[in-house]
Amino acid sequence: MTSPSQPSFAVFVSSTDSYSDCWEPFFILFADYWPDYKGTIYLNTETKDFKFPGLNIICTQVARFAGTNTIVSGKRIKLALQHVVKEEVILYLNEDIFLHDRVRSDVMNELVACMHDHNLLYIGVTDHANHGPFRPSPYPLLWEIDSSDPYVFSAMPSLWNVKRMGRYFRAHEDPWQTEYYIARRIRKANDKTYTIDRTQFDYPAHAILPFAPTTGVYRGTWVADVVVDLFAQHGIRVDYSQRGFFDPAVSYPPPFRPLWRKAVSVVRSMI
Template identity: 50%
Template structure:
């Protein structure tokens, strides 16, 4: 029986080198998932044996292969036929079995209580937290800078879409969604950290760091895992993230386009 939620993988055509590793591990560590998977892309299509993957290919509707992150998500929402999604990135590589029963329980709870958001990992929402009426969940305090976190989480896309803006990139989305949620009475939840933790008690288990950082492979997250799973990747195409060296930001460029983007986000 198909679940009452879908999986939404946030990606982009330029990260297609992550898809085979991601879905190889997804199929192994979430073997009983029978629902639909929506892979956010601009133009590319992709399939994987045994998985029901729909590539959103949003350029068909936006008319641009450079569709901004916010617009890609909003266009993806239009294609998804469930209110609830499990939101992941293409470089969140599972390395233990997903707690499918808990995910299903959370989906049922979100629908019954009209929840908007549940964070699924410790590395998402930062706190402070409060006990809630749900033993598995803590309520995230509105003072949290990551009241909304784009790490692994569950969303009611019909409710959360009101906080997204089409023009925003991933960093703007996370920053400004938080700003938009804070003045509201919206309740955001996250996993009870006393009950669920990585790796053995995780609900959505992947390494504490994502597989790609600043556009390069994060050695600690992928090399041993991929080798153990028989996944072959040409790491030279991206190279490895070098702490310190790759952490230096290039000089910020001021432009009218960026100014307009910021103004639009603040409106």
């Protein structure tokens, strides 16, 4: 039974079958640095299943709802929120967010309680994401994100109200479109979003969810500064040659899409 000091929420790990090489490192570090989390973890996949000792992982396997294994990111998330996730509040993470220190469960529980008590839409739980400007909020741990911030919504670690946030997703959008257009929709609806008070929870000294300021995978390649030493410290073995390492001197063009498809996608996002 959930106690009053541990309000109900689930962890939602946004992923895809092609990133399954991230799952074991992710959950090794999750188990090490958040050992007191005992709730449900939804791992968003198309078809694959995955288990890890001591963790209650439910793979969403959303291809069974889509009728195809080729599912764009926005649709994967939307299907999972509609058909699989049962909780009212989730902590959204990507599979390449690799923890490197203990999670502050006490503060996380306070933030979740605030979500429940005040029916909040979104709380950014890291200072790596929302850019500001910010202003004081009625809630002691939070700042309100000003509507002029292009990232009133960010797909970095954050708490979501599942039903309210699900309405902002569009099934055709890729990760970059999702982040950009959800922020536009939230501003248009005059909905409020919040982030942690940066004076109380600055990285790295007081981070609630400690992970490197960048993700462990960028443009499909490993970020050496994030993963190599961390994985070695934990005895995590990875064949880095499969992805290679990110090189800032190299251009990584996005997947090719015909111009007409891009135009149609933009129009659909703006409707």
